[in-house]
Amino acid sequence: MRYELKIALRYLRARRKEAFISITTIFTAIGVMIGVAALTITRSIMSGFEQSLQQRVLSLSPQVQILSGEGSISNYAEIEQRAASIKGVNGTDPFTIGQGMLSSGRGIGGVLVRGTEPNNPVVQQKWGRYVTQGGFDRLVRDYTVKLPGDPSQDTSVGALAIGSDLADKLKVKVGDPVRMVAPIISTAEGSVSTRTGDFVVGAIFVSGMTYVDTTMVFMDLRHAQDFFGRSGRVDGIEVHLINLNDTQTVTAALRSQLARPFVVRNWIQYNESASAGFALLSRVYTLVLFLLIGVAAFNLVATLIMVVMEKRKDIAVLIAMGATPPEVRRIFVLKGLVVGAAGTVAGLSLGAAGCFALSRYHFIHIPKEIYGISNVPIEARPLDFALVAVGSLALCWIATFYPARRASREMPIEVFRS
Numbered sequence: 001m002r003y004e005l006k007i008a009l010r011y012l013r014a015r016r017k018e019a020f021i022s023i024t025t026i027f028t029a030i031g032v033m034i035g036v037a038a039l040t041i042t043r044s045i046m047s048g049f050e051q052s053l054q055q056r057v058l059s060l061s062p063q064v065q066i067l068s069g070e071g072s073i074s075n076y077a078e079i080e081q082r083a084a085s086i087k088g089v090n091g092t093d094p095f096t097i098g099q100g101m102l103s104s105g106r107g108i109g110g111v112l113v114r115g116t117e118p119n120n121p122v123v124q125q126k127w128g129r130y131v132t133q134g135g136f137d138r139l140v141r142d143y144t145v146k147l148p149g150d151p152s153q154d155t156s157v158g159a160l161a162i163g164s165d166l167a168d169k170l171k172v173k174v175g176d177p178v179r180m181v182a183p184i185i186s187t188a189e190g191s192v193s194t195r196t197g198d199f200v201v202g203a204i205f206v207s208g209m210t211y212v213d214t215t216m217v218f219m220d221l222r223h224a225q226d227f228f229g230r231s232g233r234v235d236g237i238e239v240h241l242i243n244l245n246d247t248q249t250v251t252a253a254l255r256s257q258l259a260r261p262f263v264v265r266n267w268i269q270y271n272e273s274a275s276a277g278f279a280l281l282s283r284v285y286t287l288v289l290f291l292l293i294g295v296a297a298f299n300l301v302a303t304l305i306m307v308v309m310e311k312r313k314d315i316a317v318l319i320a321m322g323a324t325p326p327e328v329r330r331i332f333v334l335k336g337l338v339v340g341a342a343g344t345v346a347g348l349s350l351g352a353a354g355c356f357a358l359s360r361y362h363f364i365h366i367p368k369e370i371y372g373i374s375n376v377p378i379e380a381r382p383l384d385f386a387l388v389a390v391g392s393l394a395l396c397w398i399a400t401f402y403p404a405r406r407a408s409r410e411m412p413i414e415v416f417r418s
Contacts (some may be wrong), residue, residue, distance in 0.1 A: 001403050004327055004330045004331045004334055005334050006336060007318075007331050008331050008332070008334035008335040009306060009334055009338065011311065011331075012025065012335065012338065012339075021199075023346040024299075024302070024303045024306070025303050025339055026305050027299070027341070028296065028299040028300055028339055029339050029340075029342050029343035029346070030343065031295070031296030031297075031299055031343070032293060032296045032297060032339075032340055032343025032344060032347060032392060032396065033294050033343040033344075033346040033347040033350060034292075034296070034347065034351060035157045035228070035235070035289065035292040035293035035297075035347065035392070036293060036343065036344050036347025036348060036350075036351060036388055036389070036392050037347040037348075037350035037351040037354060038289055038292060038351075039286065039289040039290065039293065039351075039388050040347070040348060040351030040352070040354075040355070040380075040384065040385055040388050041291055041351050041354045041355060041358075042285055042286075043063050043282075043286065043381075043384040043388065044351075044355045044358075044378050044379060044380040044384065045281045045358075045376055045377070045378060046281075047286060047379035047380075047381055047384065048303070048378045048379040049377055050282065050379070051377065051379050052373055052377045053143070057239075059269060061267045061269030061270040062236075062238040062239070062245065062266075062267065062270075063238070063239060063240055063241050063247065063266065063267050064238070064239035064241065064247065064250055064251055064254065064255075064264065064265070064267075065236055065237070065238055065239070065264070065265050065266070066079060066083065066237040066238075066239065066254065066258065066262055066263075066264055067206060067235075067236045067261070067262070067263045067264075067265070068236075068261050068262055068263070069260065069261035069263055070261045072230055072233035072234065072235060073094075073233060073234050073235070073236065073237065074214055074232060074233050076094045076233075076234045076237055079237055079258065079262075079302060080092040080094065080237060081252060081289060082257055082258070083237065083239050086253045086257075087250075087253075088241055088242055088243065088246035088249060088250045089240070089241065089242070089250060089342055090122060090240045090241055090242045091120065091121060091122035091238055091239075091240045092122070092237055092238065092239055092240070093116060093117065093120055093122050093123055093234075093237065093238040093239075093240065094112070094116075094117065094221065094238075095114055095115055095221070095234060095236060095237070095238060096115035096224045096225060096228060096233075096234050096235045096238050097112070097113070097114060097115075097235050097236075098112075098113040098115070098182055098220065098224065098227075098228040099112055099113065099182065099183070100113055100180045100181055100182030100183075101180065101181045101182075102162075102166070102170065102178055102179070102180050102217065103170070103178065103179050103180075103181075104170040104171060104172045104177075104178045104179075105178065106170060106171040106172070107169050107170040107171050108170070109166055109170065109171075109194055109214070109215070111162075111166065111180075111215055111216070111217045111225065112215050112216055112217065113180075113182070113217045113218075113228075114216065114217070114219070114224075115218075115219050115220065115221045115223070115224020115225060115228070115234075116218055116219070116221055116224075117220075117221050118136040118137055118138075118139040118140050118161075118163065118218070118220055119137060119140060122240040123136065124136060125240075126160075126240070127205065127337060130205040130206055130207045130208075131161070131203050131204070131205045132164065132204055132205060132206050133173070133174045133203065133204040134161070134174040134201070134202050134203035134204060135202070135203055136161060136203055136218070138156065138159050138202035139158070139159045139160070139161060139202050139218065139219065139220040139223075140220050140222075140370060141158075141202070141204070142156045142157070142158060143157055143158070143200045143202075144156055144157075145157055145177045145198060145200060145278075155198060157177070157197070157198045157199050157200055158199055158200070158219065158220055158223040159199060159200045159201070159202025159203070159220070160178065160180075160199045160200070160201060160202060160203075160217050160381075161202060161203035161204070161205060161217065161218035161219075162201060162203075162204060162205075162216075162217050162218075163204070163205060163206070163207065163212055163213030163214060163215070163216055163217075163271075164204055164205065164206045164213050165210065165213040165214040166213065166214055166215065166216075166217070167201070167204050169214070170200050173201065173204070173220050174201050174202065174203065174204060175200060175201060176200070176201050177198060177201075178198075178199050178200070179196060179197070179198050179199070179202055179359055180196070180197050180198075180199060180227075181194055181195070181196050182194065182195055182197075182227070182228065183230050184228060195227065195228075195229075199219075203218075203350070208373055210368060221234070239254070241392065247266050247267065247268060248266070248268075250266075250279070251265075251266045255403060258401055261365060265275070269337075283320075284295050290391060290395075293391070293392050293395055294395050296343070297340060297392070297395035297396045297398075297399045298338045298395075298399045299400060300339060300340065300396060300399040300400060300403075301399050301403060303339075304332055304335065304336055304399075304400060304403030304404070305402075305403050305406070307332070307335070307403070308332065308403050308406055308407045308410075311407075312410060312415050313415060315328060315407055315410045315415070316410055316411075316412040316415035317412075319410065319412050320382055320412045325408035325409070326408070328404075328407050328408040328410075329404040329405060329407065329408040330404075331404075331407070332400055332404040332407050333397070333400045333401075333404045334405050335395055335400075336397070336399060336400035336403075336404075337393065337397060337400065338395025339396070340392065340393055340395075340397070340399075341396075343392070343396075344389050344392045344396075346394060347392070348385055348388070351385070352380065352385070355378050356379050356382045358376055359378040359380075362375040364376045
């Protein structure tokens with residue numbers, strides 16, 4: 001061990017008359033610890049919110065979407081084959097979109113209907129995990145129910161998957177009949193009419209996103225095409241990716257293969273403003289909390305200046321014995337770094353413990369109606385912890401410059417004369 005480090009560690013152990021300096025050193029380390037812990041916990045919460053927002057965005061928005069400028073797409077099977085041949089594509093999901101009113105006799109609500117292929121692997125992967133009652137495979141079946149107006153007659157109907165909040169609103173469960181009324185636009189005449197259809201609740205899902213659980217309804221693509229008058233046509237094709245990092249690459253490949261009237265858009269374009277705003281907010285929070293660490297780190301300046309003033313005779317003796325100015329500077333730089341490192345390690349430990357407690361016990365609750373989730377999300381990333389540690393030590397290192405420089409300029413003759 002170099003003698004500079006030995007002396008720096010020795011200066012951390014205060015004598016009785018130097019107790020005040022030792023206390024200020026301890027409080028400086030505690031200040032660094034609090035700042036580091038606050039920053040790591042905040043970064044983990046912001047990362048959790050970012051991940052939650054991304055999941056919500058991708059549930060509401062397609063990863064990559066193919067639309068037609070002319071309206072519906074009739075040759076969607078051919079386009080699916082061309083999209084599936086592109087590297088990075090996990091699968092495709094043709095869909096139709098419609099709006100309507102869903103009622104059960106005990107409640108009514110406006111809904112957004114998505115016609116999809118329930119047995120499609122990418123649909124099962126994306127939405128099947130949210131199903132709590134029934135199953136998406138029930139949407140392809142036909143059910144026999146009693147007609148509401150004439151219980152003596154039976155009719156064959158399809159099934160729907162609805163959100164848990166909508167199920168509570170309509171007071172229905174799996175197997176209960178519901179009725180949908182939807183506006184139908186005639187493509188030939190441009191006139192608007194209404195259509196009524198009876199269905200059965202085939203599945204109930206809980207996505208954790210209020211908007212989806214309240215308004216989204218899934219229907220088998222074949223039934224949706226017949227009900228909304230779009231036989232053999234779809235409104236678009238959603239392309240699912242193996243890795244979201246390939247979004248731009250796959251988008252560019254699809255655009256090169258599909259000429260007009262087809263339009264290819266991705267989730268980044270749909271949610272560009274929201275992503276940019278969240279990233280800006282995260283940077284602002286990080287900057288503010290780094291300033292908190294900076295305030296604590298620069299308390300080292302006052303602490304080290306007091307140590308230099310107290311140790312003037314020791315410094316003079318060291319210089320008289322042959323210690324060079326860089327070696328004297330190194331003593332006080334090392335002392336400051338030891339204090340900063342102790343506060344940083346303690347802060348990282350406290351931050352990790354806080355993240356664990358928040359993710360395990362969920363003792364902080366937030367309004368689900370606003371955020372779509374009821375607990376604070378936590379995503380502790382090792383890279384964030386490492387960057388906070390490096391930034392904290394860098395601030396502590398910078399804070400040692402002036403006191404160390406002042407110590408190295410002490411003149412032994414002047415000290416001994418005084």
